[in-house]
Amino acid sequence: MIGSFFFICNRLVEIVFLIPIIGMLAYFVDGYLKANVITPTYILVLFIVSVIAAFWCIDTLIRHATTKRSAAFVAFVDLLFFGAFIAGVYELRFIASANCSHWNGGSVWVSLGPFGAYGYRTGNPLSLEVNKHCAMLKSCFAFGIMEVIFFFWTAFWALFIHRRSDVVVKETTTIRRRSHSSRRGHGHRRSSSHHRRPQYVV
Numbered sequence: 001m002i003g004s005f006f007f008i009c010n011r012l013v014e015i016v017f018l019i020p021i022i023g024m025l026a027y028f029v030d031g032y033l034k035a036n037v038i039t040p041t042y043i044l045v046l047f048i049v050s051v052i053a054a055f056w057c058i059d060t061l062i063r064h065a066t067t068k069r070s071a072a073f074v075a076f077v078d079l080l081f082f083g084a085f086i087a088g089v090y091e092l093r094f095i096a097s098a099n100c101s102h103w104n105g106g107s108v109w110v111s112l113g114p115f116g117a118y119g120y121r122t123g124n125p126l127s128l129e130v131n132k133h134c135a136m137l138k139s140c141f142a143f144g145i146m147e148v149i150f151f152f153w154t155a156f157w158a159l160f161i162h163r164r165s166d167v168v169v170k171e172t173t174t175i176r177r178r179s180h181s182s183r184r185g186h187g188h189r190r191s192s193s194h195h196r197r198p199q200y201v202v
Helices: 002-034 041-062 064-069 071-091 107-111 117-122 130-194
Strands: none
Touching: 002 041, 002 064, 002 130, 041 064, 041 071, 041 130, 064 071, 071 130
């Protein structure tokens, strides 16, 4: 009961923090698509992982009864997302030390495409909001680190639920076996007493 409660709470927190990541990175992906430019890896990895993770979180919440029965598998998938978010955060690590109030993107300014050097040359107004783009990427970086922690935590609670369910199953099996054996013993005593013939002494 306690494990299920904390698991559900952590899942809801994961969804809450995944929504801004998906929204902000979708803004960048949409800009790259409209400009017909390849989306850089540091945006694409975290975006794809976040979208898949959001569907996974919603699915495990809706089918919570199934999640409890296959808690070990849920923990395994959560650990995969744990590693995937580490990869996404690692790709975006360059933004960690950026000062978004006076940001000089450097090589990132080129890779930002319509939001950076390419947009500046073509007169795209998106390229004039450098500080905004820096702040969005930095927020996604921070939320990504939080998701790393959250998915590790939910994997732990899923394993906790799995262990508790194993204990309950073993206890139930033991009780059933004891009750079954006691019934058999009681029936055997009744049958033996029933077939016992009375003896008369003359």
